[in-house]
Amino acid sequence: MKSVIAFDVSMGHSYMVVYDAWQHCIFEGDITHARSAFEDVRIRIEAQRKQDGVLPAIVFEATGVYSKALERFIQACGFEYALLNPLAAKMPSTPSTYSPMTSSVWALLKSVIADLR
Secondary structure, three states, rough: OOOOOEEEEEEEEEEEEEEEOOOOOEEEEEOOOOHHHHHHHHHHHHHHHHHHHOOOOEEEEOOOOOHHHHHHHHHHHOOOOEEOOOOHHOOOOOOOOOOOOOOHHHHHHHHHHHHOO
16 A cells, blocks of 8 residues: 545645555644645655655545645646545544544545555
8 A cells, every 4th residue: 555645625724644554644734835835745745755666645625725726736746646525525523522634534545545546
């Protein structure tokens, strides 16, 4: 299985996580939708590609206008990516228990990755 880079997109920023091929979270953090932050993302994607020998699966939710900046950046870099249907990506949460990457989201990501192969 390949590594996964997933984004939880919001207005002006995204929460980014990187999982290696063994499903270990190796990075998580907030990125702004700015040129300098996108360059850092590109460097991280390229580093993961170099480490794994294959481009990681890049996945994010299609949130309309909020995800367009991220989508344009990924397209400009020539990276393949998958968009999640917002209704399929929703999960029940409460403010006290919300975690951007839960096991149910990981299962959804694995199914998207299988479609990318």
